[in-house]
Amino acid sequence: GDINRQPAGANLRAPAIAEMRSSLAMAKADVGGMQPSEQFEYYRYDLPGKTDLLHNQAMQVELFSPRPVEVTKTYRLSGSQRFYHSSQPGQREPVPAQVILSWETNGKKSGQQLPAGLVRIYEQDEKGTVWFAGEDRIGHVPAGETVKVRAGRAFDVRGVRRQLDFQRLSDRLRRVTVEIELTNSKDKAVTVQVDESLPGDWKMIEKTHELERLESGLVRFSPKVPAGSEVIIRYTVEFI
16 A cells, blocks of 8 residues: 655665665575555555574565466557647558457455566567567456556557648537558457547537447547558548
8 A cells, every 4th residue: 555654854865775786686585475464444465483684785575476367468559649630631641450368356355466566577588588579567456357558659560640631610610530550560350449539518419430439528439450461540520
């Protein structure tokens, strides 16, 4: 949890702290997983037994024992509102596909929650070599909820947005047509989530694909893009 603390003054200068941390050697304590115990509105992790620290040494302690999880990989593109307020013929906006990994914490029982921190992703290839695949910081995740980690940007899945039409129907009313071209260079089909942020009081006039309304100003298209192919999403929206 997050304990509220008030500033107590700067007893150590920031440069001194940074210098001290950079000089520490890293090691790992083989103590197995720690089971948390509830304390007030927080969880406390107690290091079992004793651990020896050498001079100028920092110790990394394993917080959880390894356990299998079923991970879902999602490709997500998030567009901006740059095409909604003025005519921009010929402008193309590359939109990278974020790779998001998600999994469920195992049930409601104690010990399955995750504290906030840095999550690193590794993948093993067919030769057994382990490769670093990305990292992200997560907030506190209670037991039974979903963990989401942004691993990075995909190379073979990408998108480009452009404005096809812009009309001023009145002093306040606008009609805009936007096109998103999705390209999948992989050898297998993928589903891509395309999140579009719509301005003001909007109404969808035409669309090539079904959409999901996530929030008042946020919609999501989720087309399946075949291997080595392209998919075009096109929609026309009116808004005040």
